Amino acid sequence: MRASWRVSLFGVIGVHSVHASYTSFETRRATKLLVLLALSRTGSLRRDDLADLLWPDDFLDSTRLRLRQELSRMKKGLGDASDLITASTEAVSMNRSEVETDLDLLAKPERLAPAELLPLLSEPFLMGWDDTWAFSERERADQLRVQAAVAVATQALNDKDPQSALSITQAAIAIDPRHEGLRTLAMKAHAALGSLSDALVEFRRFKRQLNGSTAVVEEEAMAAAMPAWIEEPTQIELPPLPSPIDRFYGRDSLVRELRDLLTEDRGSRLVSLVGPGGIGKTRLAIEVLKEVEGQVGFVSFVECPVDADPAGFLLEHFLQGQATAEPLEALRRHLRDQDCILVLDNLEHLAEPGGFVTELLNGLPSLRLIVTSRRPMKIAGERTVSIGPLERTQEALPMLEELVGTRKPSRDREAALAEIVDLCDGLPLSLRLAAARLRFLEPRELIQELKETANSLRADLPDLPERHRDLQRMLRVSLGSLGAEDSEALLHMSCYPGGVTRAIAKTFVKGNVDDVLERLLDSALVWLDDEMSPLRFRLLEPVRQCVQERAEPAALEDARERFLDQMTALAETFVPGYDHVHNHERHVYRRETPNFRAAINLALETGRPQTHVLFENLWHSELSAGRNAELIEMIRKLEKSPDITPLDKGHLLLCEAWCRSAEGKLDETADLALKAKHAFDEGGDAGHSVYALSAHYEHLRYKSEWPVVLARYEEAIALAEVAAPCFVATLRVWRGLVRTYRGEWQEAENDLEYGIAHSDDAEGAGLNAMAGTALLAVDFAYKRYAKLQERLAQLRPLLQELGDAHYWSIFQRAEARFALVEGNYQAAEAHARRGLQIFAYAGNLLHDTEIKVSLARALIGQERWPEAEAVIREMAPAVPQKLRRVGVMAAACLAELRWHQGQTDQAAQIMARALAYQQVHDVSVPIMEQEYLNSVQARVGAVENVETVSDDDLHRLLLEG
């Protein structure tokens, strides 16, 4: 008995019954989804597998949403047959007891009449799909087709129906011309029809096929049949590749990735670079072409004009002026067998670029295309590469600095340029326009303008296309093409500078959230930030500003109000407290940081109460991002709010304490932390009270008052065991850290291992990272080098995942120290510089000065005296801040430097002062560093006895050398 529905995979793909036929599924992916289910043996596929098959290049998280959407489209297209599909959270299934496919029919040829088989032999299988999965399915289908043809043709001959046998075998021979059984059956059919001559001809064709001579025959036949209008055209010299004047910034790894994608055997024939105007698609495509030039027959760059005729603009490029009635055919003829890679730029200018690209690629098997467009082509085999903004510190900031040119560097100027980069959101075009404006404006003036209106970014730069010279005009064009539903959603999204998850989008999108998000992604006004999980849909900053500027005031106010409600509700789901800062929540904090920040500012602006709950969710991540100044400014406003509670006050004080700590103001830190403790006590929050108390002891640790700090930690641990057990692990790690300074390796290891074992109950991955980094010193002391390497390898991915500047800094500092002990000065310098980069970002003076010790030593080791001296001088400000440990080390570095420079007397004097300073102020240094002090002392020889050295003395010594 046959099933009631049949899926046609040959010819037009669809689902059919006696009464109905469904062949339209809105998108190619929805159609592919149907095909994949039909092709699966059981009719059931796991969602993850389906997503992987549909979007092989995308991250799984990004595809789940899309899969749901395509599933919905497919079911919609299936009409009455939609019940055939069921979906669970894990899998999607097709009810195969009710459905059979063309392939099922082929697998049972005894049920097939010749008339039923013939269309299956002549119609294309999985029409329009040319990618790898379709290729392998096509091979399987062809095998089934040939087997069925042999069976049905044999039966037809037995039934004295040679004509059917002949039709079937001829159709099947077109599929497999080398199949001997088919040829024999065809010959038999000819003979049975009374023509031995035709049987003979059939045999000769087969023989030629086996000898491989058919290609020649077909070529000749083709040439003979060639119409006059496709005579070989005159070869035209192609225009050279564009040569932009300015340098290409960043994206090096992406260029290499795209090169490999286009040139590898199993690579892609169509790569679409998708992104909003000004993101740098064209420039990237040119760089990729330069990279592949020489590896293929030829490369060429073709710009698609506005409202272009699809094949016409290409024809003009290749065959200037040689107009023909059939441009696409002429192009195919011209490019046939040419191993080439073309860039088709700005393909969004075509009405239906997908169809054109499909036709072009189908007819030219050796052609590979890079297309740039604001929207993907959405065709099979396409590798869509979404171009995001430039990375902030490694790409965008250097680009802006280079474009602006060299001026006297200053911290303020650097900070201002970094802020401009943030306002431009790493959009290369915005950066270029901003650089042009900076010829006339001071950075702070431009920042003011940019904050007031996105309109500022407009400049007459002749090397840019006209449409790129005014950012807002460019954006207006894109915004104008949106429907009302999408515009409204975009306005709501614009209130979230950190982007929204799908769950949040659902709260404000009217209609189908997935459809709206998909359309907005296609418009390239929204981009998918797939570095975060769950994925976030985000507007680039210039787009965000432009959307808000164009909005109706009432609509904008409403959107902002809903944003505040949403963020407050979100904040309330996290109960603030140290025991809740788990890895997962740490990620949530970080993801939502820009949104919480915007919400607080908006709440303060509008006088809305309950702002503290937002702040409590914000300050940890802001602190690790080095936004101390902004935090202090926010604290000053928040402490004036009338609804402030003791707990709110405790958080504000604690936050301020950490801000001051990062600035190296240890006494102030200690005072503030103690006040915070009292506030938490008043509010009845024992956990935070212990936390604040520990913060109060922080200054002792940095002042190297280790016996005192250890005693305090003992008390705090005892307190925490009663009042806040979840905090014990953190405190023990801190204590372990101090013990490593003192060389109490066994005790240190106990504390640190305890921290790792109990990290899940406390700070999670953060604590794990801190304890792991400290254990490196223990491994080193015990000479467990294999263990040390293993630990480093485990820590790197953990820290990358955490993405926290604080923990990264500790790790880099540790790596630099080990490299120094091993005498690998280049590696030490690399780690120290990387660490400094992070510290600069986090703005933490303590870490900054500590790592400079490693950098100075690394430079001395490489005999780079002037650079080393400059770094030592930069450490001097640590001394007045009572960071005496750093002061001693810096002085030792200076002594070593002078000794290397041959100034041995001076070296001995400096070292004498360093040691006297250490003795007078009872400065302990970590044992590994003490070994360095000892080695310098031994090297510079006996030193004079110096009675006393004050902070001022040492400060002056470091500054004056």
Place this chain on the structure above:
Amino acid sequence: MPITVLTTQEIERLRASFFVLIPVTDDLAESFYARLFEAHPEVRPFFKGDLQTQQDKLIDTLAALLDTLEKPDVADQMLRDLGHRHVAYGATPELYDWVEWAILDMVGNQVGPEEAEDLTAIWGKLLRHVSETMLAGASSETSP
């Protein structure tokens, strides 16, 4: 002698035997011409050009003949034309005898011993008719 001397069953057997020979026709034709030139070196100059083409022509002609056996008028006309053309190639009556023998030998070698005698007898009847009709065509003054 009209070709209708062959019965329907005999025609079927001839066709079936040729069908079996199709895969080896190239070898057969090659062997046929080798033996012809060995026995009658004087005819070699008449075969100009590519010998493969000549071999294909021989097999094509046999296939065409077998395809038209049930249409004697068509077959005979074709044979008479062929005979007329062969005058120019220097074909003599003795040569026809030799060809007849060589083809029978070729067929006989390709079929099993149990049917060789029977089948060569039928092929013999056909080939005699072919020779006579071609010679008739050869003796006519003009091409019909």
